[in-house]
Amino acid sequence: xxxxxxxxxxxxxxxxxxxxxxxxxxxxxxxxxxxxxxxxxxxxxxxxxxxxxxxxxxxxxxxxxxxxxxxxxxxxxxxxxxxxxxxxxxxxxxxxxxxxxxxxxxxxxxxxxxxxxxxxxxxxxxxxxxxxxxxxxxxxxxxxxxxxxxxxxxxxxxxxxxxxxxxxxxxxxxxxxxxxxxxxxxxxxxxxxxxxxxxxxxxxxxxxxxxxxxxxxxxxxxxxxxxxxxxxxxxxxxxxxxxxxxxxxxxxxxxxxxxxxxxxxxxxxxxxxxxxxxxxxxxx
Amino acid sequence: xxxxxxxxxxxxxxxxxxxxxxxxxxxxxxxxxxxxxxxxxxxxxxxxxxxxxxxxxxxxxxxxxxxxxxxxxxxxxxxxxxxxxxxxxxxxxxxxxxxxxxxxxxxxxxxxxxxxxxxxxxxxxxxxxxxx
Numbered sequence: 001x002x003x004x005x006x007x008x009x010x011x012x013x014x015x016x017x018x019x020x021x022x023x024x025x026x027x028x029x030x031x032x033x034x035x036x037x038x039x040x041x042x043x044x045x046x047x048x049x050x051x052x053x054x055x056x057x058x059x060x061x062x063x064x065x066x067x068x069x070x071x072x073x074x075x076x077x078x079x080x081x082x083x084x085x086x087x088x089x090x091x092x093x094x095x096x097x098x099x100x101x102x103x104x105x106x107x108x109x110x111x112x113x114x115x116x117x118x119x120x121x122x123x124x125x126x127x128x129x130x131x132x133x134x135x136x137x138x139x140x141x142x143x144x145x146x147x148x149x150x151x152x153x154x155x156x157x158x159x160x161x162x163x164x165x166x167x168x169x170x171x172x173x174x175x176x177x178x179x180x181x182x183x184x185x186x187x188x189x190x191x192x193x194x195x196x197x198x199x200x201x202x203x204x205x206x207x208x209x210x211x212x213x214x215x216x217x218x219x220x221x222x223x224x225x226x227x228x229x230x231x232x233x234x235x236x237x238x239x240x241x242x243x244x245x246x247x248x249x250x251x252x253x254x255x256x257x258x259x260x261x262x263x264x265x266x267x268x269x270x271x272x273x274x275x276x277x278x279x280x281x282x283x284x
Numbered sequence: 285x286x287x288x289x290x291x292x293x294x295x296x297x298x299x300x301x302x303x304x305x306x307x308x309x310x311x312x313x314x315x316x317x318x319x320x321x322x323x324x325x326x327x328x329x330x331x332x333x334x335x336x337x338x339x340x341x342x343x344x345x346x347x348x349x350x351x352x353x354x355x356x357x358x359x360x361x362x363x364x365x366x367x368x369x370x371x372x373x374x375x376x377x378x379x380x381x382x383x384x385x386x387x388x389x390x391x392x393x394x395x396x397x398x399x400x401x402x403x404x405x406x407x408x409x410x411x412x413x414x415x416x
Contacts, residue, residue, distance in 0.1 A: 275410050
């Protein structure tokens with residue numbers, strides 16, 4: 001069990017903000033920390049890693065990592081850390097990057113084979129693709145057989161097909177090593193595939209904590225298909241009205257009746273929702 | 285969006301899927317739903333919603349039809365466009381709107397004062413609000 005109860009004053013974009021998080025995480029759990037940028041996700045991860053100070057306590061199994069008098073050094077916490085930007089040693093080969101952490105050739109070899117990097121062991125990091133570099137960095141994080149794996153948006157710099165391969169590797173390693181994993185992410189598909197629990201932060205506080213489906217599914221009443229967008233225009237066509245709404249990179253049209261149309265103002269933010277029974281899927 | 289005030293009379297759930305029955309002024313209604321994130325129970329008062337384009341109309345309806353929701357209404361107002369027609373219906377104390385093609389409205393010879401049945405599939409009815 002990991003028990004975290006920490007506070008820290010942060011300089012946010014709109015002035016000071018108090019990070020105030022109390023959280024219990026079971027062994028072997030895969031937890032995603034989600035929230036908008038500036039909500040304190042990365043700071044929380046860095047506090048867990050011992051890379052930043054905070055007030056309060058962190059207890060992992062029976063070990064005290066942080067209390068009023070002590071803060072255990074990062075290298076003594078038995079953690080693995082995967083950063084968004086790989087953080088590999090450029091002058092060391094793939095294998096040397098792993099062995100630098102722990103001189104265990106057998107484990108290094110096992111990890112590289114497991115993630116399909118066996119043939120690249122002698123290569124230098126700058127000759128690898130982004131996905132390969134991140135796999136090296138993932139393997140390296142496992143060289144100390146960490147009790148706790150911390151990942152800060154590990155896949156955000158990768159393209160979608162590489163993301164899905166790495167998600168597979170992450171899950172495989174998480175299971176094989178029986179690690180407890182905490183991942184900062186704002187990608188709903190990544191959270192849904194990997195995590196069994198999502199903790200949503202807003203302004204440094206936990207605002208939601210539950211299963212990915214419960215936390216991430218946007219609903220409007222009993223309507224299960226709900227997106228947020230900007231109302232660009234309402235066009236009248238015969239006796240009906242067509243609302244043009246921008247959602248992300250796309251524009252959609254929604255038919256409104258006269259009365260509904262009169263209640264909306266162009267430019268306002270709106271929910272677009274329908275029952276889960278109505279939309280259809282087709283192949284791209 | 286049409287609003288229909290109703291009371292929950294029955295909730296049947298299997299796995300993530302539910303069928304909820306309601307009563308609106310002595311007329312039964314049924315809704316299919318995935319999960320029920322609105323905390324309703326038998327006796328809850330709710331506002332149901334159905335889009336005007338999802339309401340079909342029938343006159344002299346007979347035979348069997350798989351539309352769970354058949355509301356007896358009276359035509360209050362017609363707004364005929366060039367292609368479509370808006371039909372306003374009084375359903376007890378509320379007004380429902382159905383948008384149909386003008387051709388259908390003409391074929392059915394819909395006129396103000398007609399008794400008409402508004403048809404809504406169970407999958408097209410949703411809970412908009414739970415009344416406290």
